[in-house]
Amino acid sequence: MESWKPTLEWIRKQNPAFLLHGGDITLDGADEEDDMAHCAELVQALGVPCHVTPGNHDVGVAGGRQPVNPDRLARWQRHFGADRWVRDIENWRLIGFNSMILGSGFAAEDAQFSWLEEQMQAAAGRRIAWFCHQPLFIHGYDDPDNGYWSVPPEPRARLEALSRRFDVGLVSTGHLHISHARTIGDTHYIWCPSTAFTVAEQPEFPGEKVLGGVVFDFEGSSVGYERVHLPSLQHVWIEDVVAEVYPRK
Numbered sequence: 001m002e003s004w005k006p007t008l009e010w011i012r013k014q015n016p017a018f019l020l021h022g023g024d025i026t027l028d029g030a031d032e033e034d035d036m037a038h039c040a041e042l043v044q045a046l047g048v049p050c051h052v053t054p055g056n057h058d059v060g061v062a063g064g065r066q067p068v069n070p071d072r073l074a075r076w077q078r079h080f081g082a083d084r085w086v087r088d089i090e091n092w093r094l095i096g097f098n099s100m101i102l103g104s105g106f107a108a109e110d111a112q113f114s115w116l117e118e119q120m121q122a123a124a125g126r127r128i129a130w131f132c133h134q135p136l137f138i139h140g141y142d143d144p145d146n147g148y149w150s151v152p153p154e155p156r157a158r159l160e161a162l163s164r165r166f167d168v169g170l171v172s173t174g175h176l177h178i179s180h181a182r183t184i185g186d187t188h189y190i191w192c193p194s195t196a197f198t199v200a201e202q203p204e205f206p207g208e209k210v211l212g213g214v215v216f217d218f219e220g221s222s223v224g225y226e227r228v229h230l231p232s233l234q235h236v237w238i239e240d241v242v243a244e245v246y247p248r249k
Contacts, residue, residue, distance in 0.1 A: 001209070004042075006232035009061050009193045011046065014215060018087070019048050020096070022174030022192050023055025023133030025080075027245060030059055031064045033075060040079040051085050053096040055133040055175060057245075059083070062104040064148065065246075073101075073108070084112060091217050092169075093123040099132035099173075102150035113158060120166040127221055129170035134189060136160075136171060137204060140184070149176065149203065163187065170223050172214070177238075179214075179227045180207025189226060191213055197236040197245075211235055 010210075011019065025043070029036035036058070046175050058218055059076050060066035076083055083098040097116055101109045120128055135150045137143040139161045145153050172190045179193040200210040209231040217224040238245055 003195055003233040005202045006230065007213075008046075010213070010228075010230055010232075011048070016048060016215075017061040019046065019050040020172070021050060021099075022038050022131060022172065023053050024057040024174065024194070024196075025052055025055070026058050027243055029075065029079075030057060031074050031244060035077055036079045041078075041137070047206065050095050050222050051087060051094070051131070053085075054080070054083050054100055059098070061100050061148065061222055062102070062152075068100050068104055068106075070106075078122055088126065089155070089218055091126055091221050092223070093119065093126040094105065094129045094131065095119055096131040098152055099134040102155035109155070112137055113155075113162075117162060120162065123166070127167045127169040129172065129218075130168060131172045133173060134175045135173040135189070138203075143155070149194055151173055169221075170216075172216075176202070176205060176207070176208035177209065177228075178205055179210050179247075180205070181225065181227060182206075188204060188223065188225065190227070193227070193229075195230070197241065200236050201239060 001175060004137045026035045031038065045142045054076050056064060060068040064093055073083065083116045085096045087094040095116065097112055101112065121207050133187050136156055136159055137193055138146050140155060151159065168187055173190045173191045177194040177198045178191050179192040182189050193210055193212045195211055195213065210229045212230040213230045216229060
């Protein structure tokens with residue numbers, strides 16, 4: 001909790017219209033009901049509308065140590081509601097979806113793709129912004145399988161096809177605990193940093209291993225963003241707290 005107070009102070013100083021959380025809002029909500037309930041209470045106490053998409057710490061990941069499954073998804077829904085959401089602002093439709101079921105083969109995966117297409121078709125001329133946990137790719141849509149680190153190739157190709165059909169101007173993700181931004185064509189791809197910890201033992205990715213957040217400014221048909229490093233947060237490497245982050249049962 002050492003970083004929660006300065007994070008809360010920073011959020012309140014921004015006076016945001018709403019908050020967007022890119023997942024891993026819990027430490028081990030994938031297995032611990034109390035963890036999920038505690039974090040849901042913290043979000044409700046913020047007093048600001050908050051849209052949250054689930055991460056691997058929350059619901060697991062397809063093929064991972066804690067595989068995403070119906071029980072874990074149901075736990076999320078009990079405390080945070082649906083694992084996908086839509087918010088319209090003047091010239092944008094913001095869409096959050098659950099990247100952790102991509103590649104799972106669950107019926108929910110195809111249902112989500114159908115829902116995503118429907119929401120973009122109904123955007124009424126607004127530009128589209130996507131928010132999910134895993135980055136779609138590391139270097140580009142033609143990446144090989146990056147395993148745990150990004151969306152698998154087959155669902156990634158489906159997302160690429162949708163992005164080409166519709167005016168997707170922003171893709172905001174988390175997961176890597178790295179602050180990074182790049183623009184491909186007319187689309188900004190933002191990797192949002194964590195406020196909890198960074199990861200030392202991971203492949204050599206672009207970006208900065210810092211703690212912080214991102215401030216988005218949707219102005220007309222464009223979007224501005226500021227990647228914010230918060231030195232007031234206690235910088236922790238996951239390797240130093242791995243027994244707490246991934247407790248052994």
